[in-house]
Structure formats: structure tokens, C-alpha cells
Amino acid sequence: MSAPAPAAVRPSVVQAVARGRRRRSSRRLLVAVALAVLAVAAFAVTLMAGQTFYPPGDVLGVILGERVPGASFTVGRLRLPRGVLAVVAGFSFGLAGVTFQTMLRNPLASPDIIGISSGASAAAAIAIVSLSLGGTQVSVLAIVSALLVALLVYVLAFRDGVVGTRLILIGIGISAILDSVTSYALSRAGDWDLQEAMRWLTGSLNGTTWDQVLPALVALAVLTPVLLSRAHDLSAMQLGDDTGAALGVRVERTRITVIVAAVGLIAFATSAAGPIAFVAFLSGPIAARLVGAGGSLLVPAGLVGALLVLVADFAGQFAFDARFPVGVVTGVLGAPYLIYLIVRTHRAGGSL
Amino acid sequence: MTTSHSLAAEGLTLGYGDRVVVESLDLVVPPGEITVIVGANACGKSTLLRSLSRLLAPREGRVVLDGKEVHRMPAKQLARTLGLLPQSPVAPEGITVLDLVGRGRHPHQGMFSRWKAEDDVAVAAALEATRTTELADRAVDELSGGQRQRVWIAMALAQQTDLLLLDEPTTFLDASHQIDVLDLLTDLNRGRGTTIVMILHDLNLAARYADHLIAIAGGRLHACGTPAEVLTEDSVRAVFGLDSRVIEDPVSGRPLMLPIGRHHVRPQLTPNPLQPVE
Numbered sequence: 245m246s247a248p249a250p251a252a253v254r255p256s257v258v259q260a261v262a263r264g265r266r267r268r269s270s271r272r273l274l275v276a277v278a279l280a281v282l283a284v285a286a287f288a289v290t291l292m293a294g295q296t297f298y299p300p301g302d303v304l305g306v307i308l309g310e311r312v313p314g315a316s317f318t319v320g321r322l323r324l325p326r327g328v329l330a331v332v333a334g335f336s337f338g339l340a341g342v343t344f345q346t347m348l349r350n351p352l353a354s355p356d357i358i359g360i361s362s363g364a365s366a367a368a369a370i371a372i373v374s375l376s377l378g379g380t381q382v383s384v385l386a387i388v389s390a391l392l393v394a395l396l397v398y399v400l401a402f403r404d405g406v407v408g409t410r411l412i413l414i415g416i417g418i419s420a421i422l423d424s425v426t427s428y429a430l431s432r433a434g435d436w437d438l439q440e441a442m443r444w445l446t447g448s449l450n451g452t453t454w455d456q457v458l459p460a461l462v463a464l465a466v467l468t469p470v471l472l473s474r475a476h477d478l479s480a481m482q483l484g485d486d487t488g489a490a491l492g493v494r495v496e497r498t499r500i501t502v503i504v505a506a507v508g509l510i511a512f513a514t515s516a517a518g519p520i521a522f523v524a525f526l527s528g529p530i531a532a533r534l535v536g537a538g539g540s541l542l543v544p545a546g547l548v549g550a551l552l553v554l555v556a557d558f559a560g561q562f563a564f565d566a567r568f569p570v571g572v573v574t575g576v577l578g579a580p581y582l583i584y585l586i587v588r589t590h591r592a593g594g595s596l
Numbered sequence: 597m598t599t600s601h602s603l604a605a606e607g608l609t610l611g612y613g614d615r616v617v618v619e620s621l622d623l624v625v626p627p628g629e630i631t632v633i634v635g636a637n638a639c640g641k642s643t644l645l646r647s648l649s650r651l652l653a654p655r656e657g658r659v660v661l662d663g664k665e666v667h668r669m670p671a672k673q674l675a676r677t678l679g680l681l682p683q684s685p686v687a688p689e690g691i692t693v694l695d696l697v698g699r700g701r702h703p704h705q706g707m708f709s710r711w712k713a714e715d716d717v718a719v720a721a722a723l724e725a726t727r728t729t730e731l732a733d734r735a736v737d738e739l740s741g742g743q744r745q746r747v748w749i750a751m752a753l754a755q756q757t758d759l760l761l762l763d764e765p766t767t768f769l770d771a772s773h774q775i776d777v778l779d780l781l782t783d784l785n786r787g788r789g790t791t792i793v794m795i796l797h798d799l800n801l802a803a804r805y806a807d808h809l810i811a812i813a814g815g816r817l818h819a820c821g822t823p824a825e826v827l828t829e830d831s832v833r834a835v836f837g838l839d840s841r842v843i844e845d846p847v848s849g850r851p852l853m854l855p856i857g858r859h860h861v862r863p864q865l866t867p868n869p870l871q872p873v874e
Contacts, residue, residue, distance in 0.1 A: 256727055264694045264732060265711065349686060352636040468642045480702045482768065485752075486682035492675030492703035536697030537688055537735075 266438075272539045279534070279547035283331065286554040287379045290327045291319055294562070326452040328515055330553045332460045332572070333449075336513035336526075338549020340506035341524025342531065342541045342547025343471055347502055348408035351585055354525040355394075358415025361519035362391030364424035364511050367442040368518075369429040373437050374445075383459055383515035390511035394503060394506050427541060446571030447520030449557050456516040463512035468546075470505045474498055475540040521571045522554075523549050529585070552577075600627050601677060601791060603648065603757050607657030610643050610815075617643045618815040620657065625759075625808075626726050628771045630785050631793045632802040635812035641795045642763055644681065644812065648793065649761050675703035679757035681748055683764050686861055687736040693747050694732045700754030719744040722753035726780060728869075742773030749780065758786070762794040766801070774798070803827045803850045811835045827851040841865070 291303045302315040307324070341354040355361055367389030371377040377385070397418055426444060437474035444446065477498045481488035489495050510524065530552075531544035556573035603625040618640040625631050625648075636642045640836055643789040646652040648659055650666045659666045668675055679700075687696060700722065701715045723729040726746040733740065736747060745765060765781070766774040769849060782788045782805060796802040802809060803823035811818040811826055813835040819826045828851070832840045838855055845852035 253717060253721045253724055257724055258716050259718045260732065261694065261723070261728075262713075262716040263718065264692075265698065268692075271712075349688070369788075423637055476702060478703060480699055482686065482688045483696075483699060484682060484684070486646065486651055486680070486687040487685040489648055490675065490680035490682065491699065492672035494671050532690075537690035552626075572867070 266441050268513040268536070268538060272535050272544070273409060275534045276544055276547065279544060279551060283551045283554065286551055286558070287327050287331060290554055290558050290579055291323050293558075294318070294323065300466070304315035306388060317369055321417040325413040325454050325457050326449050326557070327554070329449055329457045329460065330458065331550045332464050332558050333513040333517040333548040334523060334550035334553030336509040336549070337520060337523040338527030338552070339468065339471060339542055340513075340533070341479070341526075341549070342511040342528030342545035343502055343506040343530045344524075346482060346541065347499060348411060350408045350412060351525075351529050352412050353408055353415075354528065355506065356411055356519060356522060356524045357582075358397055359417075359419035359422055360390050360394050360397075360415075360507055360510050361514050361576065362419040362426070363374070364390040364514035365519045366422040366425040366429070368515060369426045369444045373429045379455065379458075381569045383512070386515035387508070387511035391504070391507055392512065393422070394507045398503065404434045442569070442573065443518040444520070446569050446575065447514075448569030448570060448571060449517055449553075452517075467505045467509050471502065471509075472542060474502050474505075474540050478502065478542075479540055517553075518569075518571060519555060521575035522582070523552055523574055526574070526578050526581060527552060529581075601662055602627055603678070603759060603791070603793075604660050605644070605648065605657065606660060608644070608659065609649060609656040610640070610647050610652060611655055612643075616655070616815065617779065618647070618812075621812075621815070621817050623810065623820070624791060625791065625793055627791050628785075628789050629791065629807035630805060631791075631808040632781065632806035633793065633795045633810045633812060634797075634799055634802050634835070639812050639835075640815040641812055645680070645761055645763050645793070645795055649678055650674055672703045675755065675757070678759040678761065679752045679755040680761040681752045681763065681765060684768065685708055685751075687746055688742075689737060690735050692732070693723075693728060693734055693736055693739075693750075694719070694800070696736050696747060697728075697732075697750045697754050699804050700751040700795075703755060717755055718754050722750040725784065726736075726750040726755055732864055742770070742776060744816070745769060745773070745777055746780070749777070753784070759791045759793070762792070764795050764797060766796065766798070778842060781805075791859070799827065799832070799853045800845070803852070804845065804848050814851050827853060 248512040276391065287298070288303070290302060292298055296314070298315045302312045303319055305312045305321045306315050311438045341356070344353050344358070345351050346353055363434040368382050368386040371385045397411060400414045415437045430445065455505055477493045478489070480493045481495060481498065485495050493520060527545040527549035528541055530539045531548045535541060535544050552574060553570060556577070559572040560568040560570050560573045605621055605623040608618060608621045621644065626708060631639050633644065639645060643652060645742065647654055650659070650671070653667050661669070661674070661678060697719050698715070704715065705741050719819070723732060726749050728743070728746050728750050731743060731747065736744060739747065749765065762781070765777050778801060781792055781794070785792050804825050808820065809823045809826040810820040811831055818835050827842060828841055828870045830836055830840050832842070832853055840856055842851050843854065
């Protein structure tokens with residue numbers, strides 16, 4: 245049963261291997277801690293700064309439940325839910341995005357490219373505009389629709405297993421169909437609905453309330469451990485499905501677990517904040533550049549996503565003359581990167 | 597050293613969709629030896645190898661490792677005994693040799709478990725055995741084809757399995773690197789007693805390096821035995837539809853196959869000059 249005893253190995257080589265591994269894992273840790281610190285700092289800034297500045301003491305007081313004149317409303321009711329949703333949605337998008345990109349070994353395979361976010365958006369737009377639903381019902385519909393779209397893309401792409409490229413192309417097609425459904429629904433919207441439904445086109449954190457934040461927060465708390473528990477398996481599957489299976493991964497089972505968890509994250513976050521453009525798509529590759537290849541990117545990508553949404557939302561509110569929803573800002577960042585990535589992938593046939 | 601793992605296929609029928617690729621095949625892998633599988637393109641060799649390593653569930657029959665059906669064994673437990681290097685594994689962009697080889701430790705690690713000292717020893721041993729220690733910090737995509745193949749073999753070695761299956765480990769390599777890889781696998785087999793099963797395209801290299809040669813034709817076992825028993829002019833005709841002369845290899849004393857095509861053949865050897873080859 246036991247493996248053969250390794251032939252005599254020079255201790256110097258073992259030490260070199262251990263040193264190399266420690267160096268890399270300490271770099272990963274350093275990057276993760278730095279990202280976390282930056283995200284916390286950005287979160288703190290979005291709570292303090294705005295039309296009116298509140299010092300840290302006031303903000304902390306509000307968070308601890310004290311009544312601070314002015315700050316209790318502005319920070320407690322407006323900025324805090326908005327900031328928390330920025331973190332939760334950003335982390336969800338980043339984590340789910342990099343999961344898909346890793347699993348399908350292609351940076352184009354993120355849920356916002358292959359139609360899953362579009363599915364959630366289209367369902368939400370129809371629910372608001374045509375069916376006049378609100379609140380929880382919209383979220384439920386968005387989630388169910390995202391799962392159905394994921395299933396549809398998976399089934400259409402399935403032939404003796406799923407090949408990344410086929411799934412991506414089918415997903416892009418489905419995504420285009422669903423986007424036109426959203427546009428059609430919005431073209432029939434009344435003025436009041438339009439404001440709300442616009443969220444489902446670009447993603448926005450305007451007017452965030454705790455009712456919207458809570459389901460996304462719970463989903464993140466439940467699904468993150470599920471995904472992290474599969475991080476090792478995903479790393480093995482990155483070497484190809486056959487190699488992964490040879491390394492002892494139950495490939496199909498892992499894939500389904502991971503897809504359901506990642507789609508769940510996307511759907512809950514989208515139903516709260518809309519499909520914030522390109523965050524799922526951008527976070528993984530940015531994290532990969534920072535951390536370096538080799539390690540798991542799940543947590544770094546989540547942190548990058550949170551940071552992206554926090555910064556983009558803050559910039560959208562205060563950096564320009566007009567106020568832009570967060571999705572407009574991330575869209576401006578993401579589109580050129582998408583083009584760059586397609587050009588580069590086309591040249592090198594590379595992966596994440 | 598535990599080299600007594602028995603791997604066998606019993607009445608194995610394999611297929612994809614409606615297509616049956618391998619039909620009721622019986623096969624025994626001799627423990628502690630190098631077994632080479634040969635056969636024409638699309639004869640079911642790779643399918644067979646995938647099934648032997650649990651990647652493909654059989655339609656009928658079973659694959660048995662030490663008396664247990666591999667398709668019912670826990671995946672990680674199997675992966676600690678039997679390793680597979682597929683034909684075209686994927687290296688994530690920018691991954692270093694050290695990280696890639698380290699992933700071979702996956703079946704020895706738990707869901708969240710930390711890296712242990714024995715993992716470092718196993719990785720170091722794999723690097724040493726494949727002479728890739730100097731490459732440890734290089735990115736895999738910068739390496740030459742021969743170096744990359746050695747790194748992949750190191751990854752499979754880090755898995756520390758007593759049985760190692762390889763699907764065409766010498767494809768895309770030039771002559772010297774082919775010999776290099778096959779010598780390396782032979783060292784492993786002789787040094788550690790690792791049982792090796794591999795598919796090779798080149799019949800003469802197969803005959804040179806195999807202790808046990810298996811010829812597959814049309815999804816069925818055509819012949820198995822020592823290279824001298826299996827590599828004959830008749831079996832080359834039956835398996836590959838090719839006329840040939842088989843002589844003794846002056847270097848190894850093993851059989852050496854010389855194909856007889858329609859051109860560049862001395863007149864007295866041409867089988868039927870006027871008849872087109874089917």
C-alpha cells in the first residue's frame with residue numbers, strides 16, 4: 245500500500261525545495277494581507293468621505309450603534325449598507341469569476357461573459373417591468389434564472405465532457421440573447437421603473453438598503469467555504485481533466501459543486517447590485533498578476549473584486565461632474581482589458 | 597519495496613456514446629515490469645489506458661487492482677497507488693517547475709491540510725530523479741519540449757505511486773530526448789521497482805524498452821508477451837496492415853522492424869509490386 249521509499253535525496257535539494265515553497269507562500273500571504281488592508285482602508289474611506297466628512301470616531305460610533313447627529317443617517321443608512329454591499333458583491337463576483345476561469349482554464353470563461361450574470365439581469369428586469377414584482381421576488385427570480393442559464397450553457401456545451409472554448413462561445417451567444425431581452429423589457433418600462441431597472445443593465449449601488457445586502461451577505465458566508473474547500477481540487481484540475489482525475493479528483497462531481505456555488509454567488513450578488521460590469525472577469529487575472537502563477541487565486545481574486553467595486557463606486561460618485569453608477573466605471577476599465585485579452589489569447593492560446 | 601500490485605482488465609468493454617472502442621478485453625499487467633502497449637491509430641490504446649486508471653468507466657467488465665475494482669475505490673486512495681500522465685496535460689500559464697511538481701502531492705494532502713516536510717522530500721526526490729532540480733524556479737512554458745516532458749514525469753513521480761501509466765510520453769520529442777525519457781523510466785523501474793505501463797508509437801522503441809509488449813488491434817488484444825514473441829512480421833501485418841521485415845536489433849538483441857512500403861525497396865523484397873496497397 246505504502247509508496248516506495250524515495251531514493252536517497254540530497255538534503256540540500258530538499259532544503260532548496262522547502263525554501264522555494266516558503267518564499268512563494270509568503271508572497272501569496274503578503275499579497276493577500278496587502279489586498280485585505282487596502283480593501284479595509286477603501287471601505288473606511290467610503291464611510292467617512294462624501295458630501296460631508298465624518299471623522300473615524302463618528303463612523304465607529306455609528307457602527308457600534310450610538311446615535312451621532314447627522315452621521316447616524318448619512319453613514320448608518322446610506323454609506324454603510326452601500327459600502328458593505330460593495331465589499332460583498334465585489335468579493336462574490338471576484339471569487340465566482342476566478343472559480344470559473346480556473347475551472348475552464350480560460351480567462352474569458354467568467355460568468356459575466358458566458359451569460360450567467362445576463363440571465364440574472366434579464367429575469368430581474370422582466371420581474372420589475374413586466375410583472376411589477378419587487379424585493380425578494382426579484383432576487384429569487386434572478387437566482388433561479390442564473391442557475392437555469394448556467395445549466396443551459398452547460399448542457400448545450402456538453403459532448404463527452406465540457407470543453408472550455410465551446411462553453412465560452414455558447415455562453416457568449418446566450419448572453420447576447422439575454423441582453424436583448426433585458427433591453428426589450430427596459431424599452432417598455434415606465435419612468436419610475438426605469439430608474440430601478442437600469443441597475444440590471446450596468447450594476448449600481450445607488451440607494452442600497454440592508455434588505456438588499458443581507459441575502460448576498462448570507463450567500464457569501466455560506467458559499468465561500470464550499471468553494472475554498474475545493475481549492476486544492478481546482479488546482480489539480482487546472483492541469484487538465486485527465487491529470488486532475490489521475491491525481492484523485494472526482495472531476496465531474498467537483499465541477500458541479502463548484503458551478504452551483506459560483507453561480508449562487510453571482511446570482512445573489514447580481515440580485516442585490518446588478519451585474520457590475522467586468523468585475524468577475526477582471527479580478528482573477530489581476531490577482532494572478534499580483535500573486536504569481538501556482539497558488540490558489542480564490543481569496544486574492546475575491547479581495548481584488550471587493551477593492552475594485554469599492555474604488556469604482558467611490559470614483560463614480562465623486563470623481564466626475566456627473567454621478568455614474570459603479571458598473572459604468574468598471575465597464576470603462578474592463579472593456580479595453582477584454583480586447584487585450586482576446587488579442588493575446590488569440591496569439592498565444594494562453595490560459596489564466 | 598512493495599512492487600506486488602496486480603493490475604488487470606477482465607472482459608473490458610469500453611466506448612464513447614454509441615461507439616464501442618474496446619471489446620471484451622482481458623489483460624494482465626505484470627508487476628514490477630515495463631509494459632508497452634502498441635497498436636494502430638484509433639485502435640483503442642488510449643481509451644484502454646484511461647480506463648485502467650479509472651478515468652473512463654467500463655461498459656462491461658472491470659479493472660482490478662489488488663483484487664479491488666478501481667472504479668469503486670476512493671479516488672484519492674487509488675491516486676496514491678496508481679498514477680497517470682495523460683498525453684497532453686495542461687500547464688497553467690507562468691507556473692514554475694516547483695509548483696507544478698508540487699501538485700503531484702495532491703492525493704497525499706487533505707482538503708485544507710498544510711504542506712508537510714515529507715511533501716518537500718517527495719518533490720525533491722522527483723526533481724532529482726528527472727534531473728530537473730536546476731529548473732525548479734523556471735516557468736514551465738519557457739522550457740524545451742524535452743525538459744517539459746521530464747518535468748511532467750517529475751510531477752507524476754511526486755505522486756509516489758507504485759504503478760505509473762503514461763500515454764505516449766515520447767510524442768513531440770526528438771530522437772535523443774525520446775531515448776532520454778525512456779532511459780529515465782527504465783531507471784525508475786529498475787531502481788524503485790515502479791511498474792510502468794505506457795503507450796508508444798514507435799514499434800522499435802517499444803520492442804527495445806518493453807519487458808512485456810501488448811499489441812491491440814481493432815479494440816481487441818492481438819498478442820501479448822515478450823517483444824520477441826509479439827513483434828513479428830505476421831503481427832505487424834495484422835495490427836498495422838504493413839509488410840515488414842523483422843530482424844535482430846544489433847544494438848539490443850531485441851526485434852527490429854523494418855517497414856516495406858511501395859518505394860525505396862529492393863526488388864526481391866517487394867511483395868506484390870503491381871498490386872496497390874489497400
